[in-house]
Amino acid sequence: MMTTPLPAGLHRLGDGLANFYVLAEGQDLTLVDAGLPAHYGQLTALLARIGRSVPDIRAVLLTHAHLDHLGLAEQVRREAGAEVWVHELDAAALADPRRPGTASRPERRLSRYLLRCPSAVAVPLHLARAGAFRTLPVTEASYLRDGMVLDLPGRPEVIEVPGHTPGSVAFHLPAQGVILTGDALVTRDGLTGATGPVIVNAAFTHDTAQALTSLSSLAALDASLVLPGHGAPYEAGIKEAVRYAQLAGTR
Numbered sequence: 001m002m003t004t005p006l007p008a009g010l011h012r013l014g015d016g017l018a019n020f021y022v023l024a025e026g027q028d029l030t031l032v033d034a035g036l037p038a039h040y041g042q043l044t045a046l047l048a049r050i051g052r053s054v055p056d057i058r059a060v061l062l063t064h065a066h067l068d069h070l071g072l073a074e075q076v077r078r079e080a081g082a083e084v085w086v087h088e089l090d091a092a093a094l095a096d097p098r099r100p101g102t103a104s105r106p107e108r109r110l111s112r113y114l115l116r117c118p119s120a121v122a123v124p125l126h127l128a129r130a131g132a133f134r135t136l137p138v139t140e141a142s143y144l145r146d147g148m149v150l151d152l153p154g155r156p157e158v159i160e161v162p163g164h165t166p167g168s169v170a171f172h173l174p175a176q177g178v179i180l181t182g183d184a185l186v187t188r189d190g191l192t193g194a195t196g197p198v199i200v201n202a203a204f205t206h207d208t209a210q211a212l213t214s215l216s217s218l219a220a221l222d223a224s225l226v227l228p229g230h231g232a233p234y235e236a237g238i239k240e241a242v243r244y245a246q247l248a249g250t251r
Contacts, residue, residue: 004225004233007176009153011050012227013042017126017190018068019229021180023173024050025153029057031082032156032171032180033229036071037131043072055080059152061144062086063182063229064165065093065104066204067132074136084141085150087160087167094138104165107202113191123190144169156180161218163211164200172221179223179238184214185245188231197226197234197241198248208250215242 006012011022013035020033022043029052035043047053057080060073065086073094076082086094093104113120127133146160146169156171161184171180183200192201199211219242226234226241234241 004235006225006227006233007173007178010173010176010178011046012233013046014039015130016188016232017123017230018130019227019231020069021227022046023153023156024052027052027056028153030152030154030156031057031060031072031076033063033069033182034060034071034073034076036068036127037075037134038071039130040072040075057082059150060084061150061152061156061171062090063170063180063184064168065090065097066165066183067097067135068127069182069229070094070097070135070138071130071132074138077138077140084138085144086138086141087145087169088143089162090165090167091141091143093165094141096137097135098133104206106204106206107208110191110203113201113203117191117193120191120193126190159217159221161211161214163207163209163214164205166206168211168214170218172223174222177222177224178227179218179221179225180227181218182229184211185218185226185241186228186230187226187234188228189251190230192251194248194251195231196248197244199245199250200230201251212246212250215245218242
């Protein structure tokens, strides 16, 4: 699926259109985002290869509360007793992930993009085939806050990056030189066809102006490898990724 080598103990899953990650340390695992329901077999196969299983997952860290990042969260919570973490501003969406409230409604209608580029219908179709609209509500969650360092594999530090959703966060792994950006910064936008560091289009982003402004919080970090929620890893570092995304602007 990819050629970019990842630091020891860090694994990328998903299909490129929707990525999620496993952090492994000793017998403990952390899941960063939770993919789509159809990714369960991929998750269990990866865990079997590294001598682990779902009950070894201690926590599920959500960069934000969109369907393509929540798919396995509740299933893993039930099977492993894992603690699910999300920013409080996105917590309401966990109860009914198929119907986000007005507080996180996208800036533009999806139909505008589909009229401009009919082939973009492949994105919602892909989500449907992968079970996105069957995502289970998450019934228990703990809250993330800016600057929090979690006592979990990778010692992830929480960076608030609101805009894509009100409660969007990224996770910085200083020891590994890695930043997991979720959808605050991606390298592939399936709806518009954009590649390279960009923010997600306005049909899936709540506030694009705020999303661009939030990138400044990432640019100050020391991270040579960017692992996004969509698209391939970016190896030129977070500062360059932010520069390109800000130049690209909104779509």
